[in-house]
Amino acid sequence: MSTDQTIVRQYGNIAEDRTAGLMGFSMASTVVLGAGAIGVFIAIMAAQIWVAVGIALVAFVAATILGSKDRNNRSKPERWLARSMHSKATKAGKTVYKSGPVSQIPDGSFRAPGLLAATELIDFQDLFGNEGVMLWHPKLRTGTVFFSTNSSGLGLLDQDRVNRLVGSWAAFQRDAGSNARVEQISVTTQSTTDPGERLPDAIAVARQQAGSHEVPAFARQVMDDVVNNLNLDVPKLEQWVALTFSGKANDGDRAPERSAAELVADVTSLLQGFKEELEDVGAGSVSLMRAADLTDQTFVAFNPHAAAAVERARLSGTGTGLGWHEVGPSAARMIGYPGRYDHAGVASKSWQMFRPPAGTFRENALVALLGPDASMLQKRVTVFYRPQPPEKSAQQVAQALTNAQFATNQKGRRPTSSQIIALEKARKAEREQAEGAALVRFAIGVTATVETPEQLQTVEAKIMRNATTGIQIRMRSCDYNDDAAFSFNLGLGLVPEHLATISSDVRKAL
Numbered sequence: 292m293s294t295d296q297t298i299v300r301q302y303g304n305i306a307e308d309r310t311a312g313l314m315g316f317s318m319a320s321t322v323v324l325g326a327g328a329i330g331v332f333i334a335i336m337a338a339q340i341w342v343a344v345g346i347a348l349v350a351f352v353a354a355t356i357l358g359s360k361d362r363n364n365r366s367k368p369e370r371w372l373a374r375s376m377h378s379k380a381t382k383a384g385k386t387v388y389k390s391g392p393v394s395q396i397p398d399g400s401f402r403a404p405g406l407l408a409a410t411e412l413i414d415f416q417d418l419f420g421n422e423g424v425m426l427w428h429p430k431l432r433t434g435t436v437f438f439s440t441n442s443s444g445l446g447l448l449d450q451d452r453v454n455r456l457v458g459s460w461a462a463f464q465r466d467a468g469s470n471a472r473v474e475q476i477s478v479t480t481q482s483t484t485d486p487g488e489r490l491p492d493a494i495a496v497a498r499q500q501a502g503s504h505e506v507p508a509f510a511r512q513v514m515d516d517v518v519n520n521l522n523l524d525v526p527k528l529e530q531w532v533a534l535t536f537s538g539k540a541n542d543g544d545r546a547p548e549r550s551a552a553e554l555v556a557d558v559t560s561l562l563q564g565f566k567e568e569l570e571d572v573g574a575g576s577v578s579l580m581r582a583a584d585l586t587d588q589t590f591v592a593f594n595p596h597a598a599a600a601v602e603r604a605r606l607s608g609t610g611t612g613l614g615w616h617e618v619g620p621s622a623a624r625m626i627g628y629p630g631r632y633d634h635a636g637v638a639s640k641s642w643q644m645f646r647p648p649a650g651t652f653r654e655n656a657l658v659a660l661l662g663p664d665a666s667m668l669q670k671r672v673t674v675f676y677r678p679q680p681p682e683k684s685a686q687q688v689a690q691a692l693t694n695a696q697f698a699t700n701q702k703g704r705r706p707t708s709s710q711i712i713a714l715e716k717a718r719k720a721e722r723e724q725a726e727g728a729a730l731v732r733f734a735i736g737v738t739a740t741v742e743t744p745e746q747l748q749t750v751e752a753k754i755m756r757n758a759t760t761g762i763q764i765r766m767r768s769c770d771y772n773d774d775a776a777f778s779f780n781l782g783l784g785l786v787p788e789h790l791a792t793i794s795s796d797v798r799k800a801l
Contacts, residue, residue: 301651301652301653302457302651302652302653302654303648303651303652304716304719304720304723305647305648305716306647306691306713306716306717306720307646307647319357319358320354320355320357320358321354323350323353323354323357324350324351324354326350327346327347327349327350327351327353327354328350330343330346330350331343331346331347331350334346356368363645363767363768364645364646364765364767365767369793372792372793373770373771373772374627374628374771376771376792377627377771378627381627386624386625386626386627386774387622387623387624387625388404388405388619388620388622388623388624389621389622390402390404390619390620390621390622391621398616400616400617401616401617401618401619401620401621402616402617402618402619403589403593403618403619403778404619404620404623404774404778405774405775405778406775406778406779406785406790407778407781407783407785409428409429409430410426410427410428410429410615410783411426411427411429411551411615412424412425412426412427412582412585412586412615413425413426413427413434413551413552413555414581414582415555415559416559417559417562417563417579418559418560418562418563419563421578421579422579422581423436423437423559423562423579423580423581424436424437424579424580424581424582424584424585425551425554425555425558426585426783426784427551427554428784428785429551431785431786431789431790432537432538432539432548433474433535433536433537433538433784433786433789434535434536434538434551434554434555434558434784435533435534435535435536435783435784436533436534436536436558436562436579437531437532437533437534437579437580437584437585438531438532438533438534438565438566438569438574438577438578438579438580439529439530439531439577439578439579439580439584440530440531440532440569440574440575440576440577441530441574441575441576441577442530442573442574442575443575445654445655445658453654456571456572456573456654457654459568459571459572459573460572460573461728461729462568463565463568463569463571463572464476464676464678464729464731465678465727465728465729466568467534467565467676467678468678468679468680468681468684468729468730468731469680469681469729470561471541471680472536472537472554472557472558472561473534473535473536473537473678474535474536474537474677474786475533475534475535475675475676475677475784475786476532476533476534476535476675476676476677476678477532477533477535477673477674477675477676477782477784478530478531478532478533478673478674478676478782479530479531479532479533479671479672479673479674479780479781479782480528480529480530480661480671480672480673481528481529481530481592481669481670481671482526482527482528482529482661482662482663482664482667482669482670482671483526483527483529483595483598483663483668483669483670484524484525484526484527484665484668485522485525485526485527486598486599486602487522487523487525487599488599488602488603488606489602489606490517490518490522491518491522492606494514494518524665526663526665527663528663529588530574531580531588531782532569532574532577533782533783533784534565534784535784535786536554536557536558538550538551538553538554562579566578566579582615583610583611583613586611586613586614586615586617586618587601587605587610587611587613589618589781589783590611590613590617590618592669592671592781593618593619593620593623593634593635594620594634594635595635595637595668595669595740596635596636596637620634620635621635622634622635623635623774625773625774626773627770627771628770628771629747629768629770630768630769630770630771630772630773631744631747631773632773632774632776632777633744634777637668637740637741637742638740638741638742638743638744638746638747639669639738639739639740639741639773639777640738640739640741640747640750640751640768640769640773641736641737641738641739641768641769641772641773641776641777641779641780642736642737642738642751642754642766642767642768642769642776643734643735643736643737643766643767643769643776644734644735644736644758644764644765644766645765645766645767646764646765647764648762648763648764649709649712649763652761652762653761655761656761656762657672657761657762658761659756659757659758659760659761660672660737660754660757660758660760660764662757664750664753666741666746666749666750666753667739667740667741667750668740668741668742669738669739669740670737670738670739670740671737671738671780671781671782672735672736672737672780673735673736673737673738673779673780673781673782674733674734674735675733675734675735675736675779675786675787676731676732676733677731677732677733677786677788678729678730678731679729679730679731679732681729683730684724684729684730685724687730688717688720688721688724688730689721691717691720692714692717692718692720692721694717695710695713695714695716695717695718696714696717698710698713698714699711699713699714734787735764735766736776736779736780737754737758737766737780738776738777738780738781739751739754751768754766775790
């Protein structure tokens, strides 16, 4: 009797990036309390007792307000800042977008709104003559290259093969982090309803190729029945990987500043290696996306009702003829709370991960969140990865360990279970980093598009349920920022940290 057992791997060791404060307070609250203590001491030395009492009271109230969080882990100052900025934008007319000849856009085009308005497409060829496109953001000085993938999923794969794929993905992240130009990697999975144009076209092509060969009438009838009866509301899954490269001087000036053309020249020599590594991680058939592919895909994201027309034009061989300056909607509007983004006659809502899974999980943990749903016109799930270079990984791991030790070793206070687990994770991360692993920062964003705003409440319940199926991910809505979240979740290379209102250090302190 065989005693061999298949070892099912569990993955985890995910920790929140935060700075610990005193007595359970956040670092921001601790700073306020410290400043208040200094003020009290000065007032007492000046024999101003009531002033000291007032300073102490104000400092305590301010620290409590900074440390108080709602169920979505947002503090009162964060909520106030979001509402204030949205109110100012509304008064300035910046929450409404109109394009085309009657708009205020100088060239009368239909550019993508908001964060993508200034982006430009640059065509190139890699070392093997394959056509590709880079999306250049002149303000951020980043260029993004896109790979379309055609993975077959986890079906029919044994556990050993799955383990090797996961290991290859970790190696891909480590290699990307060692490249000074790589700023971010994003993987976007989009589920839609197939417009139903591809299957009839494929059958028509097959019959044309058959020519004068006799085809049984029964076979023709079966294929006609399939087209007429089974080619309705069929889910369609698409996935692409975006590699964002920085044109700024970085890595101690070892990577000098680059213009758009210079960055393209630098990147083309790296793409074949990234492509081969993506194929090794189970991405299936990997190919560079061309300008027409990216343009049509983005146009449909902003204009979902045009999906069938775009697919017919692409199947005809002539293409849509759209340019990057035509991908946006004719009109769009951002609603603050309850938040949504109205565009081209449909409504979209976005959510973001605000708390990572606390425990371990398996490789199929995101299947429910990524899967198609017929109640939505479109659903996009984008995972953002920011591999850290080796020296930065070591620095951040050491800082995380110091914060965890500080939180658990405060005198007169018994550490909580979550603090003890955080310390164990920090020690494990330090050991793995010393053995050559890379530290990777990641985030998850979800966007759902529906016909009417009334459907969003039901859709939100499904998103929240799927996020906790197989893996306990906490999601929150992007109220007051749905237009920006929509652009981020398109998977077009925008780096959230570079466009955030509050710096990462301040967010960690809060």
